[in-house]
Amino acid sequence: MTGQAVTAELLAVVVAMVDGRPSVLTLGEPPRLPAGPLLPSHRSLQAATRTWVEEQTGRRLGYLEQLYTFADLDREGVGELRPISVSYLGLTTPGEEPGIGGWQDWYALLPWEDTRTDTCALDAVAPHLRHWASSERALEAERRQRVAITFGLDGHAWQPDLVLQRYELLYESGLVPESPAEWRRPTAELAPGDRMLGDHRRVLATGLARLRAKIGYRPVVFELLSPTFTLRQLQDCVEALAGRAVHTQNFRRLIEQQALVEETGEVDADTGGRPARRYRFRRQVLQERSVAGTKLPTTRSR
Amino acid sequence: MTGQAVTAELLAVVVAMVDGRPSVLTLGEPPRLPAGPLLPSHRSLQAATRTWVEEQTGRRLGYLEQLYTFADLDREGVGELRPISVSYLGLTTPGEEPGIGGWQDWYALLPWEDTRTDTCALDAVAPHLRHWASSERALEAERRQRVAITFGLDGHAWQPDLVLQRYELLYESGLVPESPAEWRRPTAELAPGDRMLGDHRRVLATGLARLRAKIGYRPVVFELLSPTFTLRQLQDCVEALAGRAVHTQNFRRLIEQQALVEETGEVDADTGGRPARRYRFRRQVLQERSVAGTKLPTTRSR
DNA sequence: TTGCCTTATGCTACATCTGAGCAAAAGGCA
DNA sequence: TGCCTTTTGCTCAGATGTAGCATAAGGCAA
Structure with missing residues (x-):
């Protein structure tokens, strides 16, 4: 056959x-x-x-x-x-x-994924999501909960790696231009963000979700950094990927106690404050332990 | 194009x-x-x-x-x-x-993945792995470390979800019948385990690796259990999947504090000891929190 | 019936991890 | 010199994880 x-x-x-x-x-x-x-x-x-x-x-x-x-x-x-x-x-x-x-x-393409600043790109569409959730009687409770969990509303915690779920929910509720015509809303009600060809934005969301999940258990951030870097640059990179801020001191502690990096001896004086030491990734850890990523010190309160 | x-x-x-x-x-x-x-x-x-x-x-x-x-x-x-x-x-x-x-x-197909008993299926091939590691001067150090990490030797911890890596290492070192002829060893030196058609055992290893990783962060075990079960059955199932034993009391605590299950009221007297309460999976948690799997209480000492 | 076996279940001691914040160090600049 | 910045070191309490003790509750054999 x-x-x-x-x-x-x-x-x-x-x-x-x-x-x-x-x-x-x-x-x-x-x-x-x-x-x-x-x-x-x-x-x-x-x-x-x-x-x-x-x-x-x-x-x-x-x-x-x-x-x-x-x-x-x-x-x-x-x-x-x-x-x-x-x-x-x-x-x-x-x-x-x-x-x-x-x-x-990528935050121009998926603006709602960036939660580092207080001005949340979601505020504009949140009412429309709620409206969508209550538009069908039979599904109302289920949809409400799905919206709340996926977007971290109503006391639910924002989960950085639900990127794909968020895109799919916007797609289903007709809030992105890629949505099928029968679900689509007036242009004025669309979620912000530049669209891409075909379903490429969906594929991008898949990639972003994988990347966010992966930095937590594999040291992949270093693939995105120059060979030497300051801990602040590393933190900025992780924050940018995760789309949220982390506690600086605890982040440093995690990095150091995992021995992911080693000092180069140089310092970087362009920091605007106390000069920062430069580090390099200890490539050996890729072999030493197949595990260990860049754990994110989270914040309990939001 | x-x-x-x-x-x-x-x-x-x-x-x-x-x-x-x-x-x-x-x-x-x-x-x-x-x-x-x-x-x-x-x-x-x-x-x-x-x-x-x-x-x-x-x-x-x-x-x-x-x-x-x-x-x-x-x-x-x-x-x-x-x-x-x-x-x-x-x-x-x-x-x-x-x-x-x-x-x-599946442990007849990949016997070395079962570490629940002390008799390790690996003992027979371990010497051959070491021999392979030292067979090429230039790569010796790298190979030794790879063997040690992948199979949890020389003080390295056994990592349950390196299933695919282990199969691939056996493949490369000529210890499975699927290995290319030029790498293969005398039949007497092959790792135990039934082979499958073509590269299907490799695909199986991929699946097992995914499953082991997944039970840690998503409640997928319940897909494999009957609608109601005792905590012992749940634990047996998790242990069988993970291929290693867990601490019973702590396992129970983890399950309960995550509210993954609820009592049915029935008890199961066929336990050989004190009868066990029956539970059912709280399907709602799939919605409540998109996260939370069956965390495994590990053992520090090995 | 009693005592011993088994497994189920409850609970505690202790180590480690994590989140949060204080404070000093070390540079630039008015 | 004093104030700003960012970097870095450190403490502390609460949460989480590991290990083991103790009790509950059944079956079974002497």
Whole structure:
């Protein structure tokens, strides 16, 4: 029994810190993720992804992990072959060379994911979410709870790695332009944030969710930093990824007691205050213990 | 630009507890995972997986999540189309109906993953692993450390969810029959355990790794239990999955303080000792808090 | 019936981890 | 010199986790 012929497409969510902001590599307008079909010459899916990103953006990738495989009927196909999209998450540093394509601030694409400041991008849509929750009698209780948990309302804690769930809820409630026409609301009621081609924003959300979850149990942050850095830069990076602030002293304690970094001996005087020591990542820990990430000291009170 | 035509195949790792042993649903001899191609009639990859498992084994699946997508060149293809395999992890209960195919004890397939008893299936191959580690001068230090960490030797802690890494290391060191001929050892030196068709044992290892990781942060164990159960049954199930023993009293406390279960009022007298209360899973917690799994109270001393 | 076996269940002592905050160090700058 | 900044060191209480003791409640054999 041989199956339907399909084409396999690779999609890459490539993340880097650009000017202190977590950003994703995109092409064109509306922005789209680097992508390309699997060709006979490609040894593996991962190799194919590297090849396409390099070819389309002129950048070499370091860290790369598989995210998810999509093949829903509603994805737009090329010709008659059903497209299967295998998505990957890549981490890199912006580097010197301009390359092709641009770095797009991911909080411009998913503004509600940034909770570091008090001005929450959600305030505008929160009433619409509540309205959606109560629009169907039978589902009201369930929907209310789902909204509250997913967006951290009504006393529920904000959970940073529910990125995908939040996007999907906005999609279902017609608050993003990607939502199917029958669910959509007047433009004035849309959630803020730039859209991307097709369902690429959904794939981005998948990547962001994975990344946020992963920094908690694997030392992947360092893939995004320059070889040496101050603890403040490390903290800024983690905060930017997690989209929330952490307790500085406790963060430092966690990093140090896990022996994730070692001093270089240099100091960085451009801090505006007391100069900061520079550190480098102890690559050996990748071997020493396969576990241990950058744990986030959370805040009990919100 | 349109890509190479490929076929998409679905592969299912379906897990259930059968007679107290975690088992995987297989077909034929050598055992193989339920699998089938993606057809035009399938709405999604997940739906296709359900359909094939049901068609081939007569069993309906409950919980189902995507595992990983494989497309390496060395996977055997049907005809000229390159096969892409999307694997899924399913959880179920064995049920009454016989169905087609059989439940294979997964520790018969991957014996070294069971560390509940003192007789470790690894003892036999450990010397061969050390020999492999020291067989190449240049890589010796690195390999030694990798072996020690992956298999919890030389003072390193055994890490339950390194299932895939362990299989891959055995594969690379030629200690499983699936290893390429040029790496293989005399049959006498092979690691114990029944093999499966092709690379299915590797896919199984991927599933087991995911499952072990997941029981720690999502309440998925309950998918494998009957509707009501005693705390001992729950603990046995968790221990069987994790492949290691836990501290009974602390396990109970964790379960209770997380309010994962509620008493049914019944008691089970077939315990051999004091009768045990029966509990049921509070399905509501799936909504209440999206987090919270079955945390494992570990043992510091080994 | 009694005593001993088993497993279930309750509870305590102790170590470690975590969240929160105080305070000193060390630079720049008015 | 005094005040601003950021970095760094440290304390302290509450939460969480580990380990083990003790009791409850059944079956079973002497």
